[in-house]
Amino acid sequence: xxxxxxxxxxxxxxxxxxxxxxxxxxxxxxxxxxxxxxxxxxxxxxxxxxxxxxxxxxxxxxxxxxxxxxxxxxxxxxxxxxxxxxxxxxxxxxxxxxxxxxxxxxxxxxxxxxxxxxxxxxxxxxxxxxxxxxxxxxxxxxxxxxxxxxxxxxxxxxxxxxxxxxxxxxxxxxxxxxxxxxxxxxxxxxxxxxxxxxxxxxxxxxxxxxxxxxxxxxxxxxxxxxxxxxxxxxxxxxxxxxxxxxxxxxxxxxxxxxxxxxxxxxxxxxxxxxxxxxxxxxxxxxxxxxxxxxxxxxxxxxxxxxxxxxxxxxxxxxxxxxxxxxxxxxxxxxxxxxxxxxxxxxxxxxxxxxxxxxxxxxxxxxxxxxx
Amino acid sequence: xxxxxxxxxxxxxxxxxxxxxxxxxxxxxxxxxxxxxxxxxxxxxxxxxxxxxxxxxxxxxxxxxxxxxxxxxxxxxxxxxxxxxxxxxxxxxxxxxxx
Numbered sequence: 066x067x068x069x070x071x072x073x074x075x076x077x078x079x080x081x082x083x084x085x086x087x088x089x090x091x092x093x094x095x096x097x098x099x100x101x102x103x104x105x106x107x108x109x110x111x112x113x114x115x116x117x118x119x120x121x122x123x124x125x126x127x128x129x130x131x132x133x134x135x136x137x138x139x140x141x142x143x144x145x146x147x148x149x150x151x152x153x154x155x156x157x158x159x160x161x162x163x164x165x166x167x168x169x170x171x172x173x174x175x176x177x178x179x180x181x182x183x184x185x186x187x188x189x190x191x192x193x194x195x196x197x198x199x200x201x202x203x204x205x206x207x208x209x210x211x212x213x214x215x216x217x218x219x220x221x222x223x224x225x226x227x228x229x230x231x232x233x234x235x236x237x238x239x240x241x242x243x244x245x246x247x248x249x250x251x252x253x254x255x256x257x258x259x260x261x262x263x264x265x266x267x268x269x270x271x272x273x274x275x276x277x278x279x280x281x282x283x284x285x286x287x288x289x290x291x292x293x294x295x296x297x298x299x300x301x302x303x304x305x306x307x308x309x310x311x312x313x314x315x316x317x318x319x320x321x322x323x324x325x326x327x328x329x330x331x332x333x334x335x336x337x338x339x340x341x342x343x344x345x346x347x348x349x350x351x352x353x354x355x356x357x358x359x360x361x362x363x364x365x366x367x368x369x370x371x372x373x374x375x376x377x378x379x380x381x382x383x384x385x386x387x388x389x390x391x392x393x394x395x396x397x398x399x400x401x402x403x404x405x406x407x408x409x410x411x412x413x414x415x416x417x418x419x420x421x422x423x424x425x426x427x428x429x430x431x432x433x434x435x436x
Numbered sequence: 437x438x439x440x441x442x443x444x445x446x447x448x449x450x451x452x453x454x455x456x457x458x459x460x461x462x463x464x465x466x467x468x469x470x471x472x473x474x475x476x477x478x479x480x481x482x483x484x485x486x487x488x489x490x491x492x493x494x495x496x497x498x499x500x501x502x503x504x505x506x507x508x509x510x511x512x513x514x515x516x517x518x519x520x521x522x523x524x525x526x527x528x529x530x531x532x533x534x535x
Contacts, residue, residue, distance in 0.1 A: 099449070100445075100446055100449075101446065122446060123496055124444070124446065124494065124496040124497060124530045124531065125446065125447060125450075125484035125485070125494060125497070125530075126483055126484055126487065126494060127483065128450065128480070128483075128484065141450065141479075141480035144482065144483045144484075144488070145482070145483060145488045146488070147488065147489055167489065
C-alpha cells in the first residue's frame with residue numbers, strides 16, 4: 066500500500082509526518098534538530114530515503130544534514146558555502162552597494178537523476194551545487210555574475226534564492242527565483258542565465274516592467290508540461306506558456322492576488338492552488354478566513370476551498386515553500402501555517418483536515434509519495 | 437596539553453556530546469589552537485563557531501574563561517594559564533538574544 070511522508074521545516078525543528086494512502090491517521094516524528102530553524106528539507110526523487118535538510122540558527126549559522134534512511138538517522142555534511150572569487154556588491158535596501166554575504170540556505174533541490182547531486186538556494190542570493198551528497202559545495206556563479214547582479218535588492222525577508230525547479234525533460238534547463246530580483250533560467254546546466262521577467266509588472270519599483278527587481282514569491286511547474294510555469298508574485302498570480310519568456314496575469318477573481326505559495330495538481334496540469342493573503346502589510350488571510358483557492362483552468366477562474374479550514378478569526382500566514390502535493394490518486398494537497406498547523410486535503414482540495422495543530426511556525430512543507 | 441571546552445547546548449547536540457569536551461592541543465594555548473582542535477575532533481562544528489569565510493567568531497557566540505570575557509582577544513593571544521593547564525574550561529557561550 067502506498068504511503069506518504071510529509072517533511073515539515075519549522076522555526077524550531079523538523080517534523081516528519083507519515084501515513085498510509087488513505088491519509089487519515091498520521092504518525093508524527095520530531096522535533097528533529099530541536100531549536101534550530103529548518104528552512105527546508107527535501108527527499109531525492111530517485112532515492113526517497115535520501116533526505117537533505119537546511120538547518121540554521123542566528124547563533125551558529127548554517128548546517129546541512131543528510132539522512133540515508135528516510136529520517137531515522139542523520140549525519141552532518143558540508144556547510145562551506147563560499148562565493149566564487151571576489152563576491153562584489155548588490156544593492157542594499159537604501160540603494161547603496163552592500164557586500165554579498167552568505168547567511169543561510171532557503172531551499173535544497175535534489176537532482177532528478179542522481180541522489181548525490183543537490184542544489185542549494187542561498188541568501189544572499191546564489192545557487193550552489195554539490196556532487197557528493199552535500200559534503201562539498203560549489204557556486205554556480207554564472208547566475209550571480211549575470212550583469213544585473215549588482216542591481217539586485219533584498220525583499221523584506223532578505224535577498225534569498227528560494228525556488229529551484231529542474232526541468233524533467235531537459236537536464237540542462239533549470240529555473241530559479243530570487244526575492245527581489247525575479248526569475249531566471251539557464252539552458253546550459255547553470256553556466257549562463259537569462260532573466261525571465263517579461264510581462265511582470267511591479268508598481269513598487271521605479272520601473273514597473275524592469276528586466277530585474279521583481280519580488281517573485283514562488284514558481285511551480287507540472288512535470289508533464291515543463292514549459293508551463295505558474296508564479297505567485299508579491300502581488301499578482303502569473304503564468305507562462307513558453308518557459309518564462311513571457312508572463313501573463315491570471316489573478317482573475319481572487320479576493321486578493323498577494324500571497325506566497327502556489328502549486329500544481331499532480332495529475333491535472335491546469336489545476337493550480339494558491340492561498341490568498343490580504344496584503345504585504347497584513348500577512349494573514351482576508352477577513353480572517355483561511356481559504357485555499359483552486360483554478361481548474363490554469364488561472365483566471367478560481368474557487369474557494371474552505372471545508373475543514375477555519376473561517377473566522379484566522380490570522381496565520383502560509384509561507385512560500387509551505388505547500389506541496391502528493392502523487393496519489395486522488396491527489397493530496399498539503400500546506401503549513403505560521404500558526405503551526407499542517408493541513409492535508411486527500412481529495413485534491415475539496416476538504417481539509419489538520420494533521421498537526423501546534424507545531425512551531427511552519428517554514429516549508431514537502432511530500433514524498435512512497436510505494 | 438589537554439584543554440577543556442564547554443560548548444553551548446545547541447552545539448553539544450550538534451556534536452552529539454554531553455557536558456564538556458576535552459581536546460589535545462599543541463602549545464601555545466590560544467583560542468585559535470583550541471578551536472582548531474575542537475573542529476578537528478568534531479568536524480560537524482566547522483563554521484558554527486567561526487565563520488567559514490572570515491574565520492571570525494560568530495557575533496552571537498562569546499568566549500569566557502576564569503570569569504573573564506575573552507571574546508575580543510586576538511585569536512592568537514594566550515589563554516589564561518588555568519585553561520592551558522586544564523584546571524578551568526574555555527566557555528563558548530550563546531548570547532541571550534532573540535526575545
